[in-house]
Amino acid sequence: MIAFIIRRVLQAVVVMLVISLVVFAIKNQFGDPVRDLVGERVTPEERQQIADKMGLNDPFFVQYGRFVKNAVTQGDLGRSFLYNKPNLEVIANHAPATIELVLGTALIIIVLSLPLGVYCALKPRSWLSRFTMSFSTLGVSMPVFLTAILLIYLFAVHWRILPSYGRGETVDLFGNGIWMTGLLTVDGLKHLILPCISLSTLMLPLFIRLIRSEMMEVLETEYIKYAWAKGLSPRRVWLVHAFKNTLLPVITVFGVQIGIMFAFTLLTELVFQWPGMGFMFLEAVNRADLSLLIAYLVVVAALFVVVNTVVDILYGFINPTVRITGTK
Amino acid sequence: MPSLLEVRDLEVKFALRSGNIKAIDGVSFQLDPGERMGLVGESGAGKSVTGFAIINLISKPGFISRGSIHFEGKEISAYSFEKMRKIRGNRISMIFQDPMMTLNPVYTIGFQMIETLRAHRDMSKSEARAIALEKLKLVQMPSPEKRLDQYPHELSGGMRQRIIIAISLLADPAIIIADEPTTALDVTIQAEIMDLLQELCEKQKMGLILITHDLGVVSQVTEKIAVMYAGKIIEYGPTETVVHHPVHPYTIGLIGSIPGSIEPGRDLKQIPGMMPTLTNIPPGCAFNPRCELAADICTRQTPVLEEKQNGIMAACHMK
Numbered sequence: 001m002i003a004f005i006i007r008r009v010l011q012a013v014v015v016m017l018v019i020s021l022v023v024f025a026i027k028n029q030f031g032d033p034v035r036d037l038v039g040e041r042v043t044p045e046e047r048q049q050i051a052d053k054m055g056l057n058d059p060f061f062v063q064y065g066r067f068v069k070n071a072v073t074q075g076d077l078g079r080s081f082l083y084n085k086p087n088l089e090v091i092a093n094h095a096p097a098t099i100e101l102v103l104g105t106a107l108i109i110i111v112l113s114l115p116l117g118v119y120c121a122l123k124p125r126s127w128l129s130r131f132t133m134s135f136s137t138l139g140v141s142m143p144v145f146l147t148a149i150l151l152i153y154l155f156a157v158h159w160r161i162l163p164s165y166g167r168g169e170t171v172d173l174f175g176n177g178i179w180m181t182g183l184l185t186v187d188g189l190k191h192l193i194l195p196c197i198s199l200s201t202l203m204l205p206l207f208i209r210l211i212r213s214e215m216m217e218v219l220e221t222e223y224i225k226y227a228w229a230k231g232l233s234p235r236r237v238w239l240v241h242a243f244k245n246t247l248l249p250v251i252t253v254f255g256v257q258i259g260i261m262f263a264f265t266l267l268t269e270l271v272f273q274w275p276g277m278g279f280m281f282l283e284a285v286n287r288a289d290l291s292l293l294i295a296y297l298v299v300v301a302a303l304f305v306v307v308n309t310v311v312d313i314l315y316g317f318i319n320p321t322v323r324i325t326g327t328k
Numbered sequence: 329m330p331s332l333l334e335v336r337d338l339e340v341k342f343a344l345r346s347g348n349i350k351a352i353d354g355v356s357f358q359l360d361p362g363e364r365m366g367l368v369g370e371s372g373a374g375k376s377v378t379g380f381a382i383i384n385l386i387s388k389p390g391f392i393s394r395g396s397i398h399f400e401g402k403e404i405s406a407y408s409f410e411k412m413r414k415i416r417g418n419r420i421s422m423i424f425q426d427p428m429m430t431l432n433p434v435y436t437i438g439f440q441m442i443e444t445l446r447a448h449r450d451m452s453k454s455e456a457r458a459i460a461l462e463k464l465k466l467v468q469m470p471s472p473e474k475r476l477d478q479y480p481h482e483l484s485g486g487m488r489q490r491i492i493i494a495i496s497l498l499a500d501p502a503i504i505i506a507d508e509p510t511t512a513l514d515v516t517i518q519a520e521i522m523d524l525l526q527e528l529c530e531k532q533k534m535g536l537i538l539i540t541h542d543l544g545v546v547s548q549v550t551e552k553i554a555v556m557y558a559g560k561i562i563e564y565g566p567t568e569t570v571v572h573h574p575v576h577p578y579t580i581g582l583i584g585s586i587p588g589s590i591e592p593g594r595d596l597k598q599i600p601g602m603m604p605t606l607t608n609i610p611p612g613c614a615f616n617p618r619c620e621l622a623a624d625i626c627t628r629q630t631p632v633l634e635e636k637q638n639g640i641m642a643a644c645h646m647k
């Protein structure tokens with residue numbers, strides 16, 4: 001198991017290196033760090049001097065090595081001229097909002113898709129299954145911003161029971177100003193509801209369908225038929241034998257999708273004026289803050305890789321087949 | 329002595345979109361305590377469906393549409409789910425064809441054995457574990473203790489089939505239904521597993537319904553044979569007699585022209601032509617398009633299973 005974890009983490013590191021290389025190449029190609037630093041009003045000679053001093057004329061891989069070293073040892077991902085702060089700090093200020101949004105959404109997806117997917121597989125002809133399946137078709141085909149606007153109209157404008165923008169009241173989670181959380185106040189939680197629902201409409205139907213079809217497939221297997229032949233109770237056959245085998249492929253997809261979701265918050269954050277990384281990204285695009293954009297890409301990629309690695313390791317714990325090949 | 333299992337006039341249908349098709353048509357047989365019966369016939373004859381019908385586990389959309397199944401004197405074919413559940417894996421066990429697919433890949437052998445016992449007996453995990461271990465020893469499993477904590481994929485096909493046999497023995501059943509228990513295994517392992525199964529049935533006085541294509545195995549292991557064709561039993565009698573002096577033209581074709589040379593591993597002979605699919609069974613005797621003896625009456629009237637010479641039952645107009 002330990003060998004499996006180590007291998008999986010090494011894989012993640014390699015992936016991060018490749019991503020950083022690509023990102024760095026882009027930055028190298030299009031970026032203008034001198035302008036980011038001192039603006040347009042310097043003479044070409046001064047520019048050249050500054051570039052020399054910053055090592056911008058060094059060979060590509062020397063620069064890349066420095067980039068990685070700074071990023072890893074000092075968490076230095078460059079400076080944002082828009083915010084006039086280190087990029088990482090800007091991102092760190094916006095990350096909690098996005099992470100909490102994704103967490104809330106993931107929670108909604110898990111809590112709803114598991115029972116609904118399993119139920120739809122077990123009782124495909126019941127009215128609840130039919131309703132769920134048609135509703136999920138609707139959910140998949142509806143664009144996120146439309147869902148969001150509809151939700152805002154109903155809950156915020158028409159019934160006036162939920163707020164429609166911002167994070168509401170936040171408190172300092174660790175007492176050091178790094179993580180402002182909305183999870184601990186009623187107002188913050190209220191503000192989370194609509195954005196999370198609208199973000200979940202994208203993937204919830206997908207997961208209900210995935211769990212349903214995986215479960216149906218598992219129910220047809222020989223080992224399930226054998227479980228019946230052994231005289232086990234329906235609860236045991238469904239929830240012990242079929243469920244775990246259903247879950248295995250679902251967990252993998254879940255990991256990937258939650259990772260992807262960090263990139264998908266963009267639209268939701270825009271509609272709900274959610275001060276997260278997606279919102280920050282749009283601002284950076286607007287103001288052509290390339291340095292910040294690059295840093296954002298690195299961070300989102302890192303989040304994606306971390307989520308995937310954690311999920312894969314979790315998967316290894318559940319699936320005995322993986323564990324064995326991992327220790328060999 | 330009342331028989332242990334008595335299947336009478338069993339009919340199984342599958343509800344397809346195009347209408348109901350009859351897969352089993354009026355099958356009757358009985359099994360005495362400790363008796364071993366072979367169920368043979370070409371692919372699609374209805375052997376597996378018959379086996380599963382006994383424990384009411386026909387795959388959807390199949391259902392028992394007629395007939396009765398008496399087990400230990402009680403008619404069980406219309407039992408509620410819960411009453412039937414208490415028979416499955418407890419009084420009547422099944423062994424499936426492919427041991428690679430039969431065990432759940434994500435649970436240990438011990439887990440899958442213990443849960444079976446605890447589904448039928450009120451006992452603690454450690455008590456169940458002790459019985460599981462005892463049964464693993466009974467099937468001559470090497471290092472049985474270690475197996476309990478292993479996962480199915482860590483074991484070979486032969487070992488897994490031993491495990492399945494051990495599982496089927498857990499609750500000391502009255503009958504084991506084995507559906508081609510060795511077809512998926514290496515030839516060298518096949519004989520081992522069959523010998524084991526036969527020995528266990530004899531020693532523990534268990535009834536056995538052995539579904540197989542292997543004539544050699546049937547003649548070695550069983551005491552009587554039912555030959556199936558297109559959902560019907562067309563010949564039924566003591567193994568000795570059926571194998572050496574078959575009556576029905578189909579059985580004669582299956583066994584071949586040289587009776588007496590039946591050794592293990594010998595498959596049923598190929599008969600020219602194909603068994604009809606269930607949707608276009610010819611009128612009269614279903615075998616008539618392939619039968620050399622077929623006469624006029626064979627296309628008009630369905631022959632019934634009746635006693636012929638030397639105690640064999642057969643369904644044929646010409647014998």
Ligand SMILES: Nc1ncnc2c1ncn2[C@@H]1O[C@H](COP(=O)(O)OP(=O)(O)OP(=O)(O)O)[C@@H](O)[C@H]1O
Nearest residue numbers: 342351370371372373374375376377387388389606
């Ligand atoms: N799930 C099902 N749906 C529809 N028809 C089925 C189903 N299962 C079995 N049948 C029908 O029942 C017939 C008998 O099937 P069965 O599995 O009993 O054959 P068998 O004698 O066991 O053959 P084999 O030697 O290949 O195992 C088949 O010809 C098939 O048409």
Ligand code: SF4
Nearest residue numbers: 613616619626644645
């Ligand atoms: S009834 Fe007729 S067709 Fe059928 S087996 Fe006998 S002789 Fe052949």
Ligand SMILES: [Mg+2]
Nearest residue numbers: 375376377507
């Ligand atoms: Mg079969």
